[in-house]
Amino acid sequence: MTKKPGILGRAYSVLILFFLYAPIFVLIAFSFNSSRSRSVWTGFTFEWYASLLHDSAIMSAFYTTIIIAVISSITATVAGTFAAIGFFNMSRRWRMPLVQVNNIPMMNAEIVTGVSLALLFVSLGGALRFNLGFGTLLVAHITFCIPYVVLSIMPKLRQLDSNLVDAALDLGCTWFKAFRKVIVPEIMPGIINGLIIAFTLSVDDFVISYFTAGGNVMTLPMQIFAMTRRRISPKINALSTVLFLTVLVLLIVINIREAREDERNKQQ
Helix, strand or coil, rough: CCCCCCHHHHHHHHHHHHHHHHHHHHHHCCCCCCCCCCCCCCCCCHHHHHCCCCHHHHHHHHHHHHHHHHHHHHHHHHHHHHHHHHHCCCCHHHHHHHHHHHHHHCCHHHHHHHHHHHHHHHHHHHCCCCCCCHHHHHHHHHHHHHHHHHHHHHHHHHHHHHHHHHHHHHHHHHHHHHHHHHHHHEEEEEEHHHHHHHHHHHHHHHHHHHHHCCCCCCCHHHHHHHHHHHHHHHHHHHHHHHHHHHHHHHHHHHHHHHHHHHHHHCCC
């Protein structure tokens, strides 16, 4: 019989949540403040959100962020899907070490990954004559998104009945047709979750982007950082709020999908 948390335990949990989220709620509230004050509320306004649309630097960073996120998430999802299927079909002797290697980027500190990729791109750039920029940023985002896609798809592959694939092959399907008609529909929830997670991570990333983007490309997190170094503008509050709500909505979608999938599995 599980013991319910007491009053002290609930108070401790509330305090933790308060210290975690109070600064974010303050930021969101003051993004609607009519004055530039960061401590005195003077009135409600959407002025700072409207001004974002007329800031060329912010809009350029927004377009770059969306383009990078869309391309990297789709590419990482395709690559991660085939990688997960490859891992799943290996013998245990080879699969376990390779899965552990795949998990290293998720457990590794982002700054280590960012510096490592930057050193790799700089060394290759000297030989192949290219500089840090949009291309290196895109490759970096694809690289750190793939492990999360693999992690999302592997459980669905374990739930897959291998007899379905064998039956499709026995009935005359080619491997690619069996993959398209049998495997993909069965693991589609994992593929979609992996795609959303990859998109969320790409939109939200700052550290790896900072080391691999060079001096001519800016994403939204990098633009926020650059703006805070010059002066604290209310537009930073508005831009941070937009970024936070975007990531929050995507995470809610992921959790709702996983909850529905768990309910479906329990009913079967």
